[in-house]
Structure formats: C-alpha cells, structure tokens
Amino acid sequence: MKIQEKANTVAEEFAVFDDWLDKYNHIIELGKDLPAYNEKLKAPQYLISGCQSQVWIHASFENGLVHFEGDSDALITKGIAAILIRVMSGSTPDEILDNDMSFIDGIGLREHLSPTRSNGLNGMIKQMKLYAMAFKAKEQIKK
Amino acid sequence: MEAIRAEFPILSRTVNNKPLIYFDNAASTQKPLSVIEAIDHYYRFQNSNVHRGVHQLANEATIAYEGVRDQVQNFINARSRSEIIFTRGTTESMNLLAHSFGALLHDGDNIILTMMEHHSNIVPWQLLARNKKINIKVANIHKNGELDIDHLISLMDEKTKLVSVTHVSNVLGTINPVKEIIYEAHKRDIPVAIDGAQAIAHIPVNVQALDCDFYVFSGHKMYAPMGIGILYGKEKWLEQMPPYQGGGEMIKNVSFDGTTFNELPYKFEAGTPNVGDAIGLGKAIEFLQGFSFTEIIEHEVAMTKKITDILKDTGDVTFYGTSENKVGVVSFLMNNIHPYDAGTFLDKMGIAIRTGTHCAEPLMKHLGIMGTMRASFSIYNTEEELDTFAVAIQTIKSIFE
Numbered sequence: 070m071k072i073q074e075k076a077n078t079v080a081e082e083f084a085v086f087d088d089w090l091d092k093y094n095h096i097i098e099l100g101k102d103l104p105a106y107n108e109k110l111k112a113p114q115y116l117i118s119g120c121q122s123q124v125w126i127h128a129s130f131e132n133g134l135v136h137f138e139g140d141s142d143a144l145i146t147k148g149i150a151a152i153l154i155r156v157m158s159g160s161t162p163d164e165i166l167d168n169d170m171s172f173i174d175g176i177g178l179r180e181h182l183s184p185t186r187s188n189g190l191n192g193m194i195k196q197m198k199l200y201a202m203a204f205k206a207k208e209q210i211k212k
Numbered sequence: 213m214e215a216i217r218a219e220f221p222i223l224s225r226t227v228n229n230k231p232l233i234y235f236d237n238a239a240s241t242q243k244p245l246s247v248i249e250a251i252d253h254y255y256r257f258q259n260s261n262v263h264r265g266v267h268q269l270a271n272e273a274t275i276a277y278e279g280v281r282d283q284v285q286n287f288i289n290a291r292s293r294s295e296i297i298f299t300r301g302t303t304e305s306m307n308l309l310a311h312s313f314g315a316l317l318h319d320g321d322n323i324i325l326t327m328m329e330h331h332s333n334i335v336p337w338q339l340l341a342r343n344k345k346i347n348i349k350v351a352n353i354h355k356n357g358e359l360d361i362d363h364l365i366s367l368m369d370e371k372t373k374l375v376s377v378t379h380v381s382n383v384l385g386t387i388n389p390v391k392e393i394i395y396e397a398h399k400r401d402i403p404v405a406i407d408g409a410q411a412i413a414h415i416p417v418n419v420q421a422l423d424c425d426f427y428v429f430s431g432h433k434m435y436a437p438m439g440i441g442i443l444y445g446k447e448k449w450l451e452q453m454p455p456y457q458g459g460g461e462m463i464k465n466v467s468f469d470g471t472t473f474n475e476l477p478y479k480f481e482a483g484t485p486n487v488g489d490a491i492g493l494g495k496a497i498e499f500l501q502g503f504s505f506t507e508i509i510e511h512e513v514a515m516t517k518k519i520t521d522i523l524k525d526t527g528d529v530t531f532y533g534t535s536e537n538k539v540g541v542v543s544f545l546m547n548n549i550h551p552y553d554a555g556t557f558l559d560k561m562g563i564a565i566r567t568g569t570h571c572a573e574p575l576m577k578h579l580g581i582m583g584t585m586r587a588s589f590s591i592y593n594t595e596e597e598l599d600t601f602a603v604a605i606q607t608i609k610s611i612f613e
Binding site for chain 1 (some may be wrong): 228550551552553555556557560567568582583607611612
C-alpha cells in the first residue's frame with residue numbers, strides 16, 4: 070500500500086471520534102500496540118533531539134524498502150510515532166522523500182507540527198526522511 | 213478579584229472551547245489594559261526617537277521614557293537614576309554583565325553560581341569563560357530545594373570576583389536568602405549579582421537594603437511588555453565597566469581617532485531604545501504598586517497550599533521545591549505520567565501550565581529527572597480555577613492509569 074493510502078486509512082479511523090479525549094485515547098492505544106523497541110537502540114544516535122519527551126527512531130533497509138521502529142517515554146508522543154511508523158514503514162526511500170506529509174492534517178494532528186521545541190513530530194519526520202535519504206544514497210552507490 | 217481579572221482582556225478568551233486558566237506566570241504574566249493602552253497611546257500620539265530631537269514629539273517621548281527610569285529607580289529604591297539601565301530583559305542584562313563586568317576579570321579568577329540557576333545566569337558566564345580562564349563554581353542545593361548556604365560560602369576565596377545567584381528559583385520557587393549571601397560576600401570584598409526575574413512581581417525588592425551590586429529583571433514577568441528589562445548596577449561598578457554595545461545614545465563624541473562614551477546610564481544603552489515598551493513597563497509598575505506585597509504573597513501562599521493539597525489528594529505525586537520560604541511556583545511530577553502527556557491534556561482542557569526543563573537543565577540533571585510540570589500563579593488566578601484544575605487532574609489520572 071502506498072503512503073497516501075495508509076494515511077487515508079488512519080484518517081478514517083480518526084474520523085470516527087468527535088471528542089478530543091477519544092482521539093487522544095486512540096493515539097495512546099496505537100502507541101501501546103507498537104512492537105517492543107529494542108532497548109539497545111535507545112542510544113543517543115537514535116534519540117530525536119529537541120523534544121520535551123524522549124523519542125527514538127531506528128530504521129533498517131531491506132529489499133529496497135525502509136522499515137522503521139520507535140519508542141517514546143511519553144504516551145502521546147509514542148502514539149504519534151506509531152502513526153508515522155505505520156504510514157511510512159515498508160515504503161521506498163523515494164516514496165518517503167516525495168511525500169509532503171499532508172496526511173497529518175487529515176488526522177487532525179497539525180497542532181503537533183507547531184514550530185515549538187516541545188513536540189517530537191517535526192523531529193521524527195525529519196529523522197525518517199534523513200534515513201530515507203541515507204538509504205537512497207547507499208543504494209545509488211551500490212549501483 | 214472580579215475587578216482585577218477585568219483588567220486583563222486575555223483572561224476572557226477560551227482555549228479549546230474552555231475558559232482559559234493561565235498557570236504559566238513564571239514564564240510570562242498577562243498584561244493589564246493600562247499597559248496595553250499605554251503602548252497603543254505611545255504609537256498613536258508620541259512615537260519619535262528620544263533624546264536628540266528638538267521637536268515636540270521627541271521631547272514628549274524623551275520625558276516619558278526617562279520618567280520610567282525614575283519610576284524603576286523608585287520601585288527598587290536605587291540610589292540614583294543613572295544606576296538604572298534599560299535592556300531587553302533578564303537575559304540581555306546578564307549578557308551585558310558577563311561582557312562588561314567580565315571585562316574586569318583576569319585569568320585565574322572565579323565566579324560562583326548555584327545549582328538552581330536558569331540558563332540565562334549560566335551560559336553568559338560560560339561564554340566569558342571561553343575567552344578568559346575563568347573558573348565557574350556551583351553551589352549545591354538541599355533536598356527541599358533550598359540553597360546550601362554553607363557550601364556557597366565555602367566556595368568563596370580570594371580569587372572569587374562575583375557571586376551571581378537567583379533571588380527566586382523558577383523551578384523550585386525557593387526564595388533565596390540573598391541578603392545573607394550579600395553580607396557574607398561583601399565581608400570578603402566579593403560583589404553580588406542577583407537574578408530577580410522570578411522575584412520582581414512577587415516579593416518586595418529594595419536594592420539599597422539588600423546592598424546587592426547588580427540586580428536584573430524582565431518586564432514581561434511583571435505585567436509589562438516583552439522586550440524590556442532592567443539592569444541595576446551600583447554606580448561604582450558601572451563606571452568601571454566598559455560599554456556593551458556601540459552606537460546611538462551611548463557615545464559622547466565620535467571620530468575615527470577614537471570615541472568617548474556618554475555618561476551613565478546612557479553608556480550602556482546603544483541604539484534606539486525600546487521607548488514604547490519602556491512606557492508599558494512604567495504602567496506595569498503603577499499597576500503593581502496598586503497592590504501591597506503582603507496581599508500578593510498571601511494570595512500566592514493560599515494558591516500554593518491549595519494546589520499542593522489537590523495534588524496530594526491524587527496520591528503518587530512528587531514535589532520539587534518544598535521550602536517554607538517560596539513564591540507561588542509549584543513543580544511536580546505525577547508518577548508514571550509523562551509531563552508532556554499531562555501538559556497536553558491540561559491544554560486540551562484550557563489549562564496552561566509549563567512542562568519540561570524550564571531552561572534549567574543542570575538542575576534537572578541534579579534532581580535526576582527529565583523535566584517537571586510547573587504551575588505558577590499570579591494575582592489574577594483564583595481558587596475556583598484550581599477547582600477546575602483538580603477535576604482535570606483526576607481526568608488525566610483516570611486516562612493514564
């Protein structure tokens with residue numbers, strides 16, 4: 070499935086909730102469903118800097134597709150990481166680099182994109198794109 | 213209370229469809245109508261550059277601007293108006309001090325800070341220490357968030373050229389015994405700078421009674437606009453210190469052979485000053501002087517007690533800064549709930565508190581935590597707001613547990 074299709078599915082899920090409390094509860098639930106993150110990958114090089122909470126994102130590259138995993142000590146942030154991972158994981162580097170991330174609006178998470186230091190969403194997206202860029206470069210060198 | 217709240221237009225707005233409850237006053241207070249209108253009035257009727265013009269507007273602006281200097285002098289009881297320097301705020305005041313007082317220091321000298329300083333009273337000195345071999349010593353704090361005075365005094369030696377300490381901690385709320393620190397330092401001929409950012413709107417400040425050598429604060433934490441602040445310095449120090457920035461009102465004569473500097477306080481006020489916001493500061497002082505510090509303190513003590521009781525009732529709350537002697541700043545953590553999560557949910561319910569490190573990372577490291585939740589009160593906060601806060605906290609607890 071393409072990034073946009075996966076994002077649409079997530080947005081549809083969120084559309085069910087009228088109440089902000091339900092919406093946030095769903096974000097938190099998504100975070101809880103994330104596969105356990107390898108404690109060894111909670112190293113400084115995987116830490117997204119500039120957030121109030123600690124967020125780690127790690128990526129691997131297999132058969133031309135990028136796979137993400139992540140974790141956070143704050144539940145809302147972890148839920149946001151889960152959404153990003155769900156949408157972006159299993160995509161090619163180009164798909165990740167070309168996506169304008171407008172699906173964030175569809176989910177109603179735009180407030181987390183404000184240019185403050187307190188949230189991790191910007192940092193996470195930037196880090197994921199950097200991974201994609203690095204994997205793409207690696208691939209090109211191989212060719 | 214109704215009348216006080218009516219002075220602050222912003223308090224009638226909603227946040228996320230809930231009435232705004234603003235508990236982030238240690239970060240910045242809201243502005244009363246008198247301050248907002250004074251700025252509006254200045255730009256509508258008086259705006260012009262101060263000091264140099266011969267025309268009517270320049271005269272009026274200069275009189276208004278210099279009048280605020282007199283107000284500040286009176287407000288903190290400085291000996292002379294030339295000891296009052298306008299800056300952009302606490303951070304600029306500290307940078308000015310580190311630059312210009314720092315110019316008087318020599319390799320091998322040391323200065324003393326404390327573990328509870330915020331970054332504005334740490335980083336300027338670190339910048340100084342990059343250019344000179346200045347040793348920065350740090351005084352410890354006790355478990356209850358009070359300063360370890362004995363340790364601080366033990367750090368003083370013949371190479372100590374300054375003690376720079378906060379009057380009130382922005383995280384712990386502790387009111388430091390600065391008078392005692394100044395007394396001990398002066399016995400050893402060491403000058404003392406006080407960071408008054410968190411004190412100025414909460415406890416009376418009398419720089420002559422304190423006998424501090426420097427006192428700095430921001431306008432925006434005392435109901436004045438952002439972008440205006442004060443450096444108070446004893447004349448004997450300000451005279452010795454070289455200028456901070458060059459240009460504008462700070463010069464007497466300029467030629468390419470050399471420049472002579474203006475007298476105090478203008479020597480430290482380069483460029484076109486922030487006249488409009490200074491006038492706002494004057495109005496903020498008038499507003500504050502409409503209250504007695506006794507009633508301000510009583511109100512903050514009552515608010516602090518009530519929020520402490522509310523949080524204790526929820527169980528599993530850790531407080532940071534439990535000194536008896538503190539202002540209305542309450543830092544806490546709800547066990548197993550990340551401050552970012554709790555802060556986000558409080559915001560959803562219209563309640564603004566601060567979460568994170570509060571620009572005091574060394575203190576956080578010392579406490580062994582990533583950050584705290586911080587509620588800080590002002591004269592317009594009410595016990596009814598705390599009742600709403602109590603319900604919100606229960607909601608958050610039920611979500612995360």
